[in-house]
Every structure is written in structure tokens, then in C-alpha cells.
Amino acid sequence: MRASKDLRMFISEARQLGPKFFQRVERAVDPKLETCVIQQKLAKEGRFPFLRFENVVGANLPVVSNMFGSYDLLGLALGIDPGDQRSQILQAFREKTANPIEPVYVGQSDAPVRQVIEKDEDVDLTKLPLIHHSERDSGKYITCGVLLIRDPDSGVINTGMYRHELKTNNAVGCMFNPAHHAAHIYRRYAELKKRMEAILFIGHHPAALIGSLAEGSIETSELDVMGGLLGEGLAVTDAETVDLPVPAFAEIVIEGYLDPLSETSDGPFAEFTNFYGPHKEQIGLMHVTAITRREDAFYHDLDPAHQEHNLANALSLESCVYDSVKRLVPGVTAVSFPVAGSCRFMTYVSIKKTVAGQGKSAGIAALAANPNIKTAIIVDHDVDIYDDSRVLWAVNTCMEADRDLTLIPNALGSHLNPSAYGEVRDERGPLNTKMIFDATRPVNKPFEEPIRPPADIWDRIDLKDWLC
Ligand SMILES: Cc1cc2nc3c(=O)[nH]c(=O)nc-3n(C[C@H](O)[C@H](O)[C@H](O)COP(=O)(O)O)c2cc1C
Structure with a gap:
């Protein structure tokens, strides 16, 4: 029989990487609520291992879950070394x-x-x-x-x-x-x-x-x-x-x-x-x-x-937003779907802006990429979009809502978003009001300079050599 990549192969790869990646639960676990609560308690502690429940009450098959619990696990699935x-x-x-x-x-x-x-x-x-x-x-x-x-x-x-x-x-x-x-x-x-x-x-x-x-x-x-x-x-x-x-x-x-x-x-x-x-x-x-x-x-x-529900979709969504923005704004540098925004509903995009208006264009293209996206936040290439606090910093320091916030009402969105509405505004339905936050700085006008640590000293200082 030919060998083929499958779930078992991934379980053994994850297991070899230790408890950050894989953990077993041997105790009997109730399929009603208990597996999820274990997963949620781990998440509260910042732990996202792929889980294998050996003994599920009333069942003769083991259960695995949390396969997409972290970006590290997504990377492992695609052959990327942890920590990259x-x-x-x-x-x-x-x-x-x-x-x-x-x-x-x-x-x-x-x-x-x-x-x-x-x-x-x-x-x-x-x-x-x-x-x-x-x-x-x-x-x-x-x-x-x-x-x-x-x-x-x-x-x-x-x-x-x-x-x-x-x-x-x-x-x-x-x-x-x-x-x-x-x-x-x-x-x-x-x-x-x-x-x-x-x-x-x-x-x-x-x-x-x-x-x-x-x-x-x-x-x-x-x-x-x-x-x-x-x-x-x-x-x-x-x-x-x-x-x-x-x-x-x-x-x-x-x-x-x-x-x-x-x-x-x-x-x-x-x-x-x-x-x-x-x-x-x-x-x-x-x-x-x-x-x-x-x-x-x-x-x-x-x-x-x-x-894990949101992360399972994240790479695919990031990739389609990247393609869509790239067509309109060639200087796109990164795209993410932060967990903070329920992943599917919000995307952060960074661009190397060279022409006035590209921030808004990137927002339009991002929203056009997938119907579930409700909010697109566009920042400059030097803002780390994997860090929510830097994105919020850009929103609050680089944009003014009357000029840089665009609202698009009555657009097809996600029927699962609790605030979504129908063609009649006070009915439930699949429509959302989409938002573009253009938090990019102007290209042709002076703007305050962001503070950055000096690169040579940053690289030279290794904290373990300095702290006792
Ligand atoms: C765990 C999980 C559950 C999902 N549940 C649903 C669902 O119930 N209904 C749905 O339409 N999409 C759901 N999705 C999203 C779709 O699977 C996803 O958007 C997919 O690309 C849709 O494919 P399609 O456009 O070819 O139908 C879910 C995604 C994940 C990761």
C-alpha cells in the first residue's frame, strides 16, 4: 500500500515537538461540553496544543481537537519550522x-x-x-x-x-x-x-x-x-x-x-x-x-x-486579500486576520504607500476579496500588523474619522454576525455596514516621525548578557 500524508503522520510530528504542540488526555471525558471546556481552559492560559482524548464516554473511537489552535500548528502543517x-x-x-x-x-x-x-x-x-x-x-x-x-x-x-x-x-x-x-x-x-x-x-x-x-x-x-x-x-x-x-x-x-x-x-x-x-x-x-x-x-x-475555528480559515482569507490588494496596490507588504476581530470579520493590511489614495484603494480591494470581511484597517509598511497594539496606535495617531473612515452600508456580509441586518433595516439578515480605516500617513506632506530604536544597538544588545 502506498504511503500518503494523513492525520496520523501529523499527530506523530506534533507529538515529537512536545507539550506545546501535542497533549493527550487519558481520563474519561464527557463528549457533552467537557472536551471544549478543557480546550478553553488551556486557551485561557495561552496554551494551544493539538489534543488527543483517548477515552470519550460512550464511544469506542478516540477524539482529536485543536488541530488549528495556533499559528505554530498551521505552520507545522505546511512544513514551517516552529518559531519562524x-x-x-x-x-x-x-x-x-x-x-x-x-x-x-x-x-x-x-x-x-x-x-x-x-x-x-x-x-x-x-x-x-x-x-x-x-x-x-x-x-x-x-x-x-x-x-x-x-x-x-x-x-x-x-x-x-x-x-x-x-x-x-x-x-x-x-x-x-x-x-x-x-x-x-x-x-x-x-x-x-x-x-x-x-x-x-x-x-x-x-x-x-x-x-x-x-x-x-x-x-x-x-x-x-x-x-x-x-x-x-x-x-x-x-x-x-x-x-x-x-x-x-x-x-x-x-x-x-x-x-x-x-x-x-x-x-x-x-x-x-x-x-x-x-x-x-x-x-x-x-x-x-x-x-x-x-x-x-x-x-x-x-x-x-x-x-481554532477562526485560524482554520485564516491563511486562505489572508491569501485572497493579498491577491486582491496587490492588483490595485502593488506595494502591499503584509495581510493578517487578527483573532481579536473574530478573524473573518476584520483584516489588517500594510502597504508601502507611494501615491496618495492608495490606503483607501487597499481598503476597497480588501473588502472586495471576501464577503465575510466587515472591517479593513490599512496601515503603513513599518507598522507590525501581527501586533494589535501597533495597529490601534496607527488608527489613533495617523487617521481622522471624518476624512479617513469610509462606511459602506447594505453590503452582503456574514449572516452570523449578530449585528447583521436585512433589506429592511430592523430585520435580521446577511447585510453589514463595511468599514475602511485608512490609517496610512500622507505620502507628500510632512508628518511626525515615528520613534524607532536604533537598529545597530537593538541588534547588539542581548538581554541575557545585561540582566542579572
Ligand atoms: C470549522 C469551520 C466551520 C465552518 N462552518 C461553516 C458553516 O456552517 N457554513 C458555512 O457556510 N461556512 C462555514 N465555514 C466556512 C467555510 O467552510 C469556508 O468559507 C469555505 O471556504 C466555504 O467554501 P465554499 O465557498 O466553497 O462553499 C466554516 C469554516 C470552518 C473552518
């Missing part, structure tokens, strides 16, 4: 995604994910260690499964992560943001009056999972992006009951279809916004036709109210 600069992680992501690799086909007998096959009346999702994440959640959710579907018009495979509430022992909900490609594709199946076949795979190498979240064109297959990030074609095989490719080295695969004529509802559900997302009517319902898995499968969970 944050900007190198984005650079690696961009280089790898610029070189997509098509999937490679392997025979069904070479696919570890087919070691156990359950079909029809043997399908029982309740045997998986699904987690109940927050007290007011409407139920148990699969939070880290990748849904794989085919665009009925182009035939291109689309992937993404969506929340999936357990509905019965053979059905889960599928909640798509109306702005996302999956929602567009699902609406097309409804127009065509056809069922949408789907695969939900759980557990794989994080490079593959990050690739599944690529925010590129609907014409790009994320399977190729996953290959680029893995550095090898994603191994796929035939599914058991649907006509879709299945990642052969995944841990668990759930096969089935969504019938747009039979929908469900979900929520409330604790979200990346740190608020409970509201109850949603008329969301997709996936009828499960088969579950295949490894004999000793790991179940991969993600705490949706923890920063």
Missing part, C-alpha cells in the same frame, strides 16, 4: 497553492478509509463520538467534516467545512452561508430538481483540510489546492454509494445526498463570533447512505467557539 516568522507561513501557503497538484486515484483495496463499511440499515451516526460543544447548542454537531460536492454545471468538485447537526442515526443538517459556493451549488440542484450527492470526510492531514477551505474561484477544484498544500496529489478512491471521489487516507467518510425538497433546521449553535448563532430554518439535510472508516479511526472535532 508568521509572514513565512502565509508565504508558504501562497507558494504551495500557486502550484496545485491533481488528485491521484488509488484502488478501493488500497484505501484505509474502507477498512470498515456500513451501508443502508447498518448506518448509525450515533456510534461516532459526536460532541455537544456549548450549553445552549441545539444538539451534537460534526464541526470539522469536509463536505465534498460536484457543481452540476461545470462538473468541478467543491469542498468546504459547514456545521452538521446530528438529526437522526442516518441524517445530518448542512448549514450553508448563502454567500458561499456550496450554497450556490445547492441552489442550482434545487433549480434543476435534482438530488445533490455529497461526501463528508472527517480526519486528514491539516494541509489537506486547510486546502479544502480555499477561498478561490468556484471554477477551481479544492482537491487540486489540497494537493498543492500537501506537496503530493491527494489520494482518492471510488465511493461506495455515490459517484464522487473519496479521500482514501481520511479517517472516516460519510456518504449520502441532499434532497432540496426535504430540508431541516438547526441552531442555536455557538459560533466563531463568540455568540450563539440563531436558529436557522430551511437548511440542507444530508441523508446518509454509507459510512466507511479505518478500523482504528480517529474522530476529528473542532470547538467552534475557540480560536
Whole structure:
């Protein structure tokens, strides 16, 4: 059997790096709330290890979580040494995604994910260690499964992560943001009056999972992006009951279809916004036709109210903002999605400004890159955008709101943002008022000089030689 990058390979890499990267929990843990509270208590202490829960009450499979808990873990997924600069992680992501690799086909007998096959009346999702994440959640959710579907018009495979509430022992909900490609594709199946076949795979190498979240064109297959990030074609095989490719080295695969004529509802559900997302009517319902898995499968969970939810998407969002700004402002120097802004809602962009107006242009381009972005803060290249305090310093010293703050009301944003509104202003809906903070300094006019420590003395002084 050929070797292929997978979740197990990543677990052993992370384990070798010690407790900052990987920790095991051997005590029995309740799948209702306890795994998440352990993760959240660690976060409170500034600790973000990838976690492996060996003994989940009522389950015979171990659970892993917090795979995307820190930038160090994201870097490790892409082969960046811990401690390297944050900007190198984005650079690696961009280089790898610029070189997509098509999937490679392997025979069904070479696919570890087919070691156990359950079909029809043997399908029982309740045997998986699904987690109940927050007290007011409407139920148990699969939070880290990748849904794989085919665009009925182009035939291109689309992937993404969506929340999936357990509905019965053979059905889960599928909640798509109306702005996302999956929602567009699902609406097309409804127009065509056809069922949408789907695969939900759980557990794989994080490079593959990050690739599944690529925010590129609907014409790009994320399977190729996953290959680029893995550095090898994603191994796929035939599914058991649907006509879709299945990642052969995944841990668990759930096969089935969504019938747009039979929908469900979900929520409330604790979200990346740190608020409970509201109850949603008329969301997709996936009828499960088969579950295949490894004999000793790991179940991969993600705490949706923890920063790992936001970081999972961050590189992809940073990269698409970088591309968008670069087209309008070639001097873009860095892009980040700070955890402080719920990641998806706010981006910081630094530019080497050479012409008046480029700060605002960079803001327009950043907002245009992705519908979820509500706030774009643009600063000069000498402001460290990985340090929130420096960005806030620039906002409060370099800009004046009447001139440098731009508001764009009634724009398509995130339906999960608690302050979002509908076409009628006091209704809930997916509209946001977008904000551009142009905190760049003028290029042609004198402006106070920022203080910088003298570079030669800074480099020369090593504190451990000076302090006793
Ligand atoms: C853990 C996780 C959960 C997510 N949940 C949802 C969700 O419930 N609905 C949704 O539309 N997007 C969700 N997203 C965001 C999408 O997966 C992401 O934006 C993806 O690129 C969308 O792909 P698409 O535009 O091809 O549909 C989630 C992302 C992550 C990392």
C-alpha cells in the first residue's frame, strides 16, 4: 500500500515537538461540553496544543481537537519550522497553492478509509463520538467534516467545512452561508430538481483540510489546492454509494445526498463570533447512505467557539486579500486576520504607500476579496500588523474619522454576525455596514516621525548578557 500524508503522520510530528504542540488526555471525558471546556481552559492560559482524548464516554473511537489552535500548528502543517516568522507561513501557503497538484486515484483495496463499511440499515451516526460543544447548542454537531460536492454545471468538485447537526442515526443538517459556493451549488440542484450527492470526510492531514477551505474561484477544484498544500496529489478512491471521489487516507467518510425538497433546521449553535448563532430554518439535510472508516479511526472535532475555528480559515482569507490588494496596490507588504476581530470579520493590511489614495484603494480591494470581511484597517509598511497594539496606535495617531473612515452600508456580509441586518433595516439578515480605516500617513506632506530604536544597538544588545 502506498504511503500518503494523513492525520496520523501529523499527530506523530506534533507529538515529537512536545507539550506545546501535542497533549493527550487519558481520563474519561464527557463528549457533552467537557472536551471544549478543557480546550478553553488551556486557551485561557495561552496554551494551544493539538489534543488527543483517548477515552470519550460512550464511544469506542478516540477524539482529536485543536488541530488549528495556533499559528505554530498551521505552520507545522505546511512544513514551517516552529518559531519562524508568521509572514513565512502565509508565504508558504501562497507558494504551495500557486502550484496545485491533481488528485491521484488509488484502488478501493488500497484505501484505509474502507477498512470498515456500513451501508443502508447498518448506518448509525450515533456510534461516532459526536460532541455537544456549548450549553445552549441545539444538539451534537460534526464541526470539522469536509463536505465534498460536484457543481452540476461545470462538473468541478467543491469542498468546504459547514456545521452538521446530528438529526437522526442516518441524517445530518448542512448549514450553508448563502454567500458561499456550496450554497450556490445547492441552489442550482434545487433549480434543476435534482438530488445533490455529497461526501463528508472527517480526519486528514491539516494541509489537506486547510486546502479544502480555499477561498478561490468556484471554477477551481479544492482537491487540486489540497494537493498543492500537501506537496503530493491527494489520494482518492471510488465511493461506495455515490459517484464522487473519496479521500482514501481520511479517517472516516460519510456518504449520502441532499434532497432540496426535504430540508431541516438547526441552531442555536455557538459560533466563531463568540455568540450563539440563531436558529436557522430551511437548511440542507444530508441523508446518509454509507459510512466507511479505518478500523482504528480517529474522530476529528473542532470547538467552534475557540480560536481554532477562526485560524482554520485564516491563511486562505489572508491569501485572497493579498491577491486582491496587490492588483490595485502593488506595494502591499503584509495581510493578517487578527483573532481579536473574530478573524473573518476584520483584516489588517500594510502597504508601502507611494501615491496618495492608495490606503483607501487597499481598503476597497480588501473588502472586495471576501464577503465575510466587515472591517479593513490599512496601515503603513513599518507598522507590525501581527501586533494589535501597533495597529490601534496607527488608527489613533495617523487617521481622522471624518476624512479617513469610509462606511459602506447594505453590503452582503456574514449572516452570523449578530449585528447583521436585512433589506429592511430592523430585520435580521446577511447585510453589514463595511468599514475602511485608512490609517496610512500622507505620502507628500510632512508628518511626525515615528520613534524607532536604533537598529545597530537593538541588534547588539542581548538581554541575557545585561540582566542579572
Ligand atoms: C470549522 C469551520 C466551520 C465552518 N462552518 C461553516 C458553516 O456552517 N457554513 C458555512 O457556510 N461556512 C462555514 N465555514 C466556512 C467555510 O467552510 C469556508 O468559507 C469555505 O471556504 C466555504 O467554501 P465554499 O465557498 O466553497 O462553499 C466554516 C469554516 C470552518 C473552518
